[in-house]
Amino acid sequence: MSAAAPLLSVNGLTKHFPLKGGFFGRSTGTVRAVDGISFDVAEGETLGIVGESGCGKSTTARLLVDLIRPDGGEIMLSARRLGVDLPLRDLRRNVQMVFQDSYASLNPRLTMEEAIAFGPTVNGVSTAEATRLAHELLFKVGLEPKRFAGRYPHELSGGQRQRVNIARALAFKPKIVILDEAVSALDKSVEAQVLNLLGDLKRELGLTYIFISHDLNVVRYMSDRVMVMYLGEIAEIGPVDAIYERPSHPYTRALLAAMPSMDPDHLTREAPLAGDPPNPINPPSGCRFHTRCRHAATVCISTPPGLYTLPGERHLVNCHLAIPNSGHPGIEAVTA
Amino acid sequence: MTTPLVEIENLTVRFSGARDVYAVNxxxxxxxxxxxxxxxxxxxxxxxxxxxxxxxxxxxxxxTIGGAIRVQGTDVLALSGKALADHRGGVVSMIFQDPMLALDPVYTIGEQIAETVMRHEGASAAEGKARALEMLTRVRIPSPERRLKAYPHEMSGGMRQRAMIALALACKPKLLLADEPTTALDATVQIQILLLLRELQREFGMGMIFVTHDVGVAVEISDRVAVMYAGQLVETGSIRDIIRDPQHPYTRGLLAANLHGAVKGARLDAIPGAPPALHAAPNACSFAERCAHAQDRCRAELPPRVTLGERREVRCILPEMAKA
Structure with a gap:
């Protein structure tokens, strides 16, 4: 790793949604969607984000481009801090996003070339130049401009629409593209085509990806590093091989064990976790995973572990079992 | 030889409208x-x-439905009136992807299960309620007595799925149809539901047809697999045959697209193109235009049904050429 500043740096990012609905719309609780998370993304790498629904992966994505305003924390892009020496406009130009629902994210009244050219035009590029750019991008994402430039969203298949959404995200020549479940709604054979396209674009344009998905196979294939989230916090973050082959957090291990077996002779015998993911409203005390963890001890209920850096690699884990002298009685058993 | 529970022969389904759709061929x-x-x-x-x-x-x-379907020897396509109503929910039952749409929002879970039992078995209200409690216990809903009085919206996603399974199995059907029941669930909940279905299927001794797009789910749940493309079965066989020795190019592509064991950074062997629109009955191999092995013959006539063993069949010229 070079000592250069990371491309994107997030520090203590927090978003709490107040729950209204009590007497006269009074607040009845708080959804702690994202609760003080910090991570870096290096230039040219792909950071995968995984976790169950409600863990805060999509909220994190939206916070990164200020689609929702954070309650706390700072976002730095190329060592410039958002709101200080980094205007929001610059952040959004450099960090673009592709969403899961390819249809909802396109304006039904705009043709494909208009949809792609819209952003550049608003930012002062002439219509002729923006249209030329749109055609170039359509070609780049594998859609022949002559056939597709004049079409409306409903005239395209899901895979084609998602290619247009990728082209639109690239219209600003961004450094980072956030892919929020961008291939999840596609059929498997089409998904593989789009993943190939994303790989090609990354190599060609030197892009950095933040790849959010619930599909652990896809995340493993795409990512250099993986961040596992649980109830608004980071459970574990590290290089993809470390996370998949030497997972340190019991939650990461459970997520991996919940993947369906691909071997008919070794079927899954036991579900690694019981019940649904708990509600992020008023999350559990101490370690948030302690209510579902088979290693939970007294210290887990009373004290949040905090992210601990494992020796050697950039592998951080939020678990008392991994922290020496944390007071967890299972440490000897695990290290022995 | 056992009598099959379900026999489907040359089933065709066509929807008419502004443009006809040949959905099953x-x-x-x-x-x-x-x-x-x-x-x-x-x-x-x-x-x-x-x-x-x-x-x-x-x-x-x-x-417009053509061909024949028999369940326990009964001609399903000829059923009507009360016999059809007895068939649905009594002999054959179904669970869906979205339990919110399958459950009635204005009745409690207990009422819905009891009603089904009373309708199909002529049971009393008390017996219906007792069966509802028994079923909720069997699908391992925590504190089932309390949940009898719960409305669907008061339950979490995984719990609603369990409630729907309880409702579908309340009258001990011989055949359970499952239409992607775990697709909308988190992986941690999906595996719980799959294990539950596997266990209940054994306990009740029922047959199950499980529709999915996920190869991993098929491995966990099934004895046999039928791979479907453009309204036709392109390959059938045991789960081991399909996973370890796929014969149809489409099956191979689907397995590769699952990314299990894919090498990071290596290009995926993706199937190009998209499935065909089904506005006409097929008269050639529907997969030919996406297939790397397609020949003139594939575009001219329907592919042969090649039998490779007991209950193992592929609709493709490749295994036929290999055999010859």
């Missing part, structure tokens, strides 16, 4: 009692339509 399938078959395919392949035909819940005035 000549499906042949058998299911033995107590067996689980997965129908594996992508959206629009006709897998859900096949299931719905078994329950006869497609809109009658717009659907």
């Amino acid at each position: 000549g499906v042949n399938l058998t299911l033995n009692p107590g067996e689980t078959l997965s129908i594996l395919g992508e959206s629009g392949s006709g897998k859900s339509v096949t299931l719905k035909t078994l329950l006869r819940i497609l809109p009658e005035n717009r659907t």
